[in-house]
Amino acid sequence: MPSFVAPTRDSRFIINEVLKIDNYGALPGFEGASTDIVDAVIEEAGKFASEVLAPLNASGDQEGCTRRQDGSVTTPAGFKEAHGQFRESGWGTLSAPEEFGGQGMPHVLGFAVEEFMSSANMAFAMYPGLTNGAVNALLVKGSPEQQATYLPKMVANEWLGTMNLTEPHCGTDLGLIRTKAEPQADGSFAITGTKIFISAGEHDLTENIIHLVLARTPDAPEGTKGISLFVVPKFLLDEDGNPGERNTLMCGAIEHKMGIHANATCVMNYDGATGWLVGEENKGLAAMFIMMNAARLGVGIQGLAQGEAAYQNGVAYALERRQGRALTGPTDLDEKADTLMVHPDVRRMLMDARAFTEGMRALALWAGLLVDLTHVAASEDERTSADDLLGLLTPVIKGYGTDLGYKTATDMQQIWGGHGYIVENGMEQFVRDARIAMIYEGANGVQAMDLVGRKLAMNGGRAIQALFAEVGKEVAAAKGDERLADLAGRVEKANGELQAATMWLMQNGLSNPNNAGAAAYDYMHITGIVALGLMWLRMGQTSASALDAGAEDKPFYEAKLVTARYFGERFTPEAGALRRKMEAGAEAVMALPEEAFARA
Numbered sequence: 001m002p003s004f005v006a007p008t009r010d011s012r013f014i015i016n017e018v019l020k021i022d023n024y025g026a027l028p029g030f031e032g033a034s035t036d037i038v039d040a041v042i043e044e045a046g047k048f049a050s051e052v053l054a055p056l057n058a059s060g061d062q063e064g065c066t067r068r069q070d071g072s073v074t075t076p077a078g079f080k081e082a083h084g085q086f087r088e089s090g091w092g093t094l095s096a097p098e099e100f101g102g103q104g105m106p107h108v109l110g111f112a113v114e115e116f117m118s119s120a121n122m123a124f125a126m127y128p129g130l131t132n133g134a135v136n137a138l139l140v141k142g143s144p145e146q147q148a149t150y151l152p153k154m155v156a157n158e159w160l161g162t163m164n165l166t167e168p169h170c171g172t173d174l175g176l177i178r179t180k181a182e183p184q185a186d187g188s189f190a191i192t193g194t195k196i197f198i199s200a201g202e203h204d205l206t207e208n209i210i211h212l213v214l215a216r217t218p219d220a221p222e223g224t225k226g227i228s229l230f231v232v233p234k235f236l237l238d239e240d241g242n243p244g245e246r247n248t249l250m251c252g253a254i255e256h257k258m259g260i261h262a263n264a265t266c267v268m269n270y271d272g273a274t275g276w277l278v279g280e281e282n283k284g285l286a287a288m289f290i291m292m293n294a295a296r297l298g299v300g301i302q303g304l305a306q307g308e309a310a311y312q313n314g315v316a317y318a319l320e321r322r323q324g325r326a327l328t329g330p331t332d333l334d335e336k337a338d339t340l341m342v343h344p345d346v347r348r349m350l351m352d353a354r355a356f357t358e359g360m361r362a363l364a365l366w367a368g369l370l371v372d373l374t375h376v377a378a379s380e381d382e383r384t385s386a387d388d389l390l391g392l393l394t395p396v397i398k399g400y401g402t403d404l405g406y407k408t409a410t411d412m413q414q415i416w417g418g419h420g421y422i423v424e425n426g427m428e429q430f431v432r433d434a435r436i437a438m439i440y441e442g443a444n445g446v447q448a449m450d451l452v453g454r455k456l457a458m459n460g461g462r463a464i465q466a467l468f469a470e471v472g473k474e475v476a477a478a479k480g481d482e483r484l485a486d487l488a489g490r491v492e493k494a495n496g497e498l499q500a501a502t503m504w505l506m507q508n509g510l511s512n513p514n515n516a517g518a519a520a521y522d523y524m525h526i527t528g529i530v531a532l533g534l535m536w537l538r539m540g541q542t543s544a545s546a547l548d549a550g551a552e553d554k555p556f557y558e559a560k561l562v563t564a565r566y567f568g569e570r571f572t573p574e575a576g577a578l579r580r581k582m583e584a585g586a587e588a589v590m591a592l593p594e595e596a597f598a599r600a
């Protein structure tokens with residue numbers, strides 16, 4: 001049975017030492033986030049994740065959710081109690097605004113906690129995770145009355161939230177949505193239609209479920225310009241604001257799926273259900289994007305989280321399992337074979353996993369800090385520049401983070417050999433659970449198009465220029481230290497590849513959009529490599545300084561420097577190959593006529 005221990009030391013290192021959260025102490029929300037508070041929160045959250053959620057991961061996967069005739073859904077044994085503990089401990093309220101009962105702590109801390117919960121039990125973590133997205137949308141677009149009605153209960157996790165976009169005939173292309181919203185005399189709307197694949201659409205964890213639903217009002221314009229957002233509670237509220245009459249919506253079925261079995265993925269039937277418009281009519285997609293951007297970062301964290309959990313179990317096995325001898329001669333003469341750790345190919349997979357998970361953790365937590373800075377940084381300039389970088393990095397964290405999270409999970413399964421393929425050992429669950437993160441919240445190919453088609457060009461390329469400059473600054477700072485000079489040179493080169501790739505896109509993507517489309521995925525991966533390179537430069541410098549200052553935890557910082565070197569040697573060269581791939585253009589990609597694809 002796999003085990004999980006939250007990587008609290010690493011999260012504390014990133015938040016306290018690399019991002020230096022203490023430096024932000026004067027900003028609203030950061031007053032209460034001193035180093036010792038951060039340490040305490042991280043350790044407690046880690047304990048909750050490892051002790052309460054991780055033990056339910058395999059059993060929840062095996063049992064799954066059950067739908068009854070009346071449309072009600074039961075979550076696996078232990079989930080309701082665990083959610084009760086989650087709620088009582090206030091984990092859902094951590095970075096929610098104080099005005100609605102939240103603790104108002106910085107998002108950077110919330111992101112660290114989210115990672116632990118998702119590593120321990122991704123299917124569980126999605127129930128409160130989606131609620132966070134719904135809370136964000138209501139915070140920005142909800143009326144004061146809607147906020148007062150729903151947010152305190154949702155922030156407290158007494159009611160959970162969902163997001164209802166997908167319909168049978170439309171997933172990526174939301175302009176095709178058919179669900180109808182008919183205005184009623186009392187100002188509400190009657191919502192009718194079928195939504196599919198709705199995560200946490202129905203369950204027994206809370207007394208009410210608040211659905212955010214995209215639908216069309218009569219005479220709405222075609223396409224995405226005619227979509228509105230509605231809040232549709234499972235139980236309508238009585239005069240005291242408590243769940244009363246049952247709304248006319250129901251879970252019609254739950255999907256049988258590859259992974260995250262313990263999260264109910266529902267077909268939701270709305271049959272004239274009562275809902276209320278959130279924000280302006282026909283501006284629903286913009287409102288939903290607020291939710292989706294937060295959710296995309298959350299999904300990137302899921303990739304990291306599954307990679308981390310799988311890594312821990314890959315290492316545990318490699319340290320114990322004995323097969324063959326080291327290429328350089330036996331290392332353990334008392335035994336008939338050495339452990340898997342002596343084999344360079346096993347080491348390659350473990351080092352890949354370390355370089356990715358630690359680099360990605362730094363990137364995700366930096367993104368958490370950027371979320372905070374977009375709201376509370378002291379000057380308009382700082383808020384704008386945080387927003388630029390966050391917008392640019394969101395599709396990269398989602399796309400690159402989940403691609404590599406999945407790769408890490410399969411690599412760790414590989415370390416277990418045939419035993420990794422056997423269900424009771426639990427490694428295949430990481431692979432199954434990690435797989436969905438590449439698909440939902442906008443498939444990774446769509447993330448790549450968001451990066452290339454929207455984010456690059458915004459404000460005349462200001463965000464990507466800011467990333468180039470940030471990397472340049474960090475390269476210059478690291479070059480003088482012989483422990484980091486090699487990494488700095490390699491990240492500089494990868495940054496050069498990204499600059500050249502960007503130039504190529506500008507010269508070839510506009511004249512032929514297929515060139516941009518065919519190059520986008522590789523471009524997203526180059527950006528991922530450079531972003532992680534930037535993180536390794538920062539972590540490397542922090543570690544080198546800590547060692548120079550005689551830090552106690554020497555092995556931790558020394559391991560960082562080795563992994564930084566590994567990242568430079570083994571990740572950055574791919575940037576050049578990816579650039580050459582994308583610069584081949586779209587011609588061969590698009591050359592075959594459609595009918596030639598089917599096998600005779």
Ligand SMILES: Cc1cc2nc3c(=O)[nH]c(=O)nc-3n(C[C@H](O)[C@H](O)[C@H](O)COP(=O)(O)OP(=O)(O)OC[C@H]3O[C@@H](n4cnc5c(N)ncnc54)[C@H](O)[C@@H]3O)c2cc1C
Pocket residue numbers: 163164165166170171172173196197198199200257265436439440441442443444445446449
């Ligand atoms: C377990 C699970 C949970 C989910 N939870 C939710 C939820 O809570 N709420 C919700 O609303 N939805 C949810 N979804 C739906 C999910 O977001 C969609 O499945 C996803 O966005 C893709 O849509 P689709 O399946 O219709 O694929 P399609 O849109 O048909 O796309 C199929 C493939 O074509 C590619 N593609 C499509 N359009 C483009 C394009 N313009 N450019 C490049 N490539 C393109 C995509 O990359 C994709 O791989 C969930 C799905 C699953 C499986």
